[in-house]
Amino acid sequence: MEQVDCAVIGAGVTGLAIARTLSANGREVIILEAENAFGTHTSARNSEVIHAGISYAPGSLKGRLCVAGKQALYAYCAERGIGHERIGKLIVAVQEADIPELHKYVQLGAAQGVTDLRLIGADEARDLEPEVACAGALLSPSTGIVDSHGLMLAYLGDAERHGAALALNSPVLAGRPTPDGIVLKVGGAEPMELLCGTVINAAGLGAQRVAAAITGMPAGKIPPLYYAIGHYFTLSRPSPFRRLVYPTGREGALRAHVTLDLGGQCKFGPDLDWRDGVDYSFDASREAVFYQAVRRYYPALRDGDLQPGYTGIRPRLAGPGSSMHNSATDFIVQDASEHGIPGLINLFGIESPGLTASLAMGEYVLERVAALAH
Template sequence: MTNWDFDTVVIGAGVIGISVAAAIAARGQSVLVMEAGNHPGEETSARNSEVIHAGLYYPTGSLKHRFCTAGRRMLYDYMDRSGIAYMKSGKLIVATSDAEEEQLTAILALGTVNEVEGLERISGAQMARLEPALLAQSALRSRETGIFDSHGFLQCQLAVLEAHGGLLVLRTPFEAAEALASGFRVRTGGSDPTAFTTRRLVNAAGLWAPDIAHSIEGMPKEAVPEQWLAKGSYFRLTGRAPFSHLIYPVPVDGGLGVHATFDLGGAVRFGPDVEWLPRGTKPSEVNYNVDLMRKEAFEVAIRRYWPDLPPGRLEPDYSGVRPKLRGPDEGFYDFDLQTEETHGISGLVNLFGFESPGLTSSLAIADAVAIDMMP
């Protein structure tokens, strides 16, 4: 078959899906993005802290390390050129015990090997001058960490996609894909089911990526990883912001601890925490309401580094869900960017487990997939 409807179809219109599609379209390919929801980026991409990560925590040479450091540099450059609002606020990772001091030393060593710029170990006295409200023995300062307008970034990437002739269709859920000779026939569900052909297929469906993969003809079941969902809730701080940096504790199992971030308007939020959902929980079964019973644990965690948190200042904000490829206490896992080498299907790319730092990494991920998608 030579007359394909599209060169590439991307499933999922989150930040990564739209960035991948924009990168492919900019290289001269015809691209369709199909999204089951009513708006692009309304699920996982809309439930993040908008932090630009430096690349401190990830094993050297892992995809998370390489995509995060490259993506962060690309993102700052892109925002400078595109006029997207951001603030390179920097962050402090604080140690409140001798054991956490050792963890800071290990994080600094890893960040240095990972070629993360702007790292500095500072004493408790130095930290007190930078952030008088904090109480900690010492801290690791990351000057390259920042915050940005992730919605504005998504809209810019969508504009790039459309400027190069790419299409986005909403309320168009993926139903199945049939393998053809060097391509696919894609069937959609929804109120107006249809079918079309494409030479290449990118599964960037986020929380739904494993379900999508199981609906692609010929996809080996053993190549689809088991996914664990970890919910993270946020509480916002009412009143004046106490910090000028983002404040992080040392990492915990499944996340980076209950940290303090703020948006470009100065509003402070704490979180996310880590709430492992029962094994086998489906994305459609997630309750995104913030459980008020978690507030006490937040207050305890925050007072470890901000003991003067006034009572009654935390209000429930929002929550998100991370698509993880390991369960509780199972350690680090990398992004799973699957190509033909893994699953044996020509023209198919699966993106599994793309949680944080996926937002920071999105431009680097997009380039990597676009290169693989080229004829």
């Protein structure tokens, strides 16, 4: 039987960041990925936004790791030459009645230590983004965008330079605790059993399934998984926006906000719907709802401007009717003190702002691993 110090299950942005941090701190690491490439699910199907940290409950793990991760991510991208841009974001109150929502973001941001937010009037908002119709806005200058594939490639390169190995097409089928560590049953073309001192379950949309396959894992400690799908439509002409634009009240169809990629392509989304599993099929019938939602703040959108883009699925811990940022949807990082299995750390619900938080999550998991050793 093969042996390894640490196994990280899942080669998305979170798993790669954790592997990078563990290996840089002298741990022997293997990354087990079920797919034939890294970052093929949530990490590749998102808005590629570097979030400021202004939407999360005070004291939440999401908020803490987002703010710390944002600062670390900007520094890392600059140092490593990874494509990114601090373009800023406008959160817009489409009507006067929406302006109190802007003040809520200011309060949430202040609770996380985000102090660069600025409330502006409709005239200044139009000066910044002439195509935006609003009654007022909140400017978040530290919001940005990043090349998520380039970022993951850099994380993987760092991990491999410190001796980590990536095993693709290596799904984890089961696990069992032993006095010497956790034995993982790994499938694929070359099935094997792997004895691991520490196992980090960072499998994203598969995290609940992996946890349930480990002998002795209490079912009551595995949170429910809801497949929250978001559609993105792209703008078929050059972007009229220079910043991200988010309307207030973003649940459901109203979450059709403006995001930009590093090439300047404008897209609108995501909306919010639910699937029964990992199903990325695009529901083109949502186009009419997108036109209606986007025209609330971008009235110059013309018929025919929207083209189907892509979909992404978040591993949500709360289902329909829940607020995206309530306490039930916080990140869960769970160790033996909570589930009773020595050496196992489970990560559940790592959705947005997981990309922004990735470097901070790596440090946080390293601390939890070190604590388990004492």
